[in-house]
Amino acid sequence: MIRESAETLTCSDCAGSLEGIEAFGSSEVPDYGSVRQLMNETGALYRALKERFADQIDLDVVDPRNAPYLIPALVADYRRYRPSLRAFLRTLFLGITPASIIINGVARYKNDLPSVETLIADVSECLDTMDKVA
Secondary structure, eight states: OBOOOGGGSTTBOTTOOBOOGGGGTOOOOOOOHHHHHHHHHHHHHHHHHHHHHGGGSOOOOBOTTOHHHHHHHHHHHHHHHOOOHHHHHHHHHHSOSTTEEEETTEEEEESSOOOHHHHHHHHHHHHHHHHHHO
């Protein structure tokens, strides 16, 4: 799961609030409402997956700017799950956005998060497919 981290928003602290912006020469607080909503939606999906699948899946939440982690992780997923080269390259170059969900090395959702039910069904399908192959 890829989502922005609250700590990296301008003038925000670890809780994602905007305090002390006057120190930066501005009295207007930027509107990060849409980013906060996206973070909350991603958090709800994360909690639902952890509740449903617990230790059956590896689940990471990564900031899209964290290339030192994302690129090696995607390459490792490509080697492990063997998606098509086209799907892998599309994920690597176009699938890393603040609202992406990557499953087994392939961006399944990009800029449009699914419902909890849809995501659980997709993950279940992937697990079933992996069980049949193993």
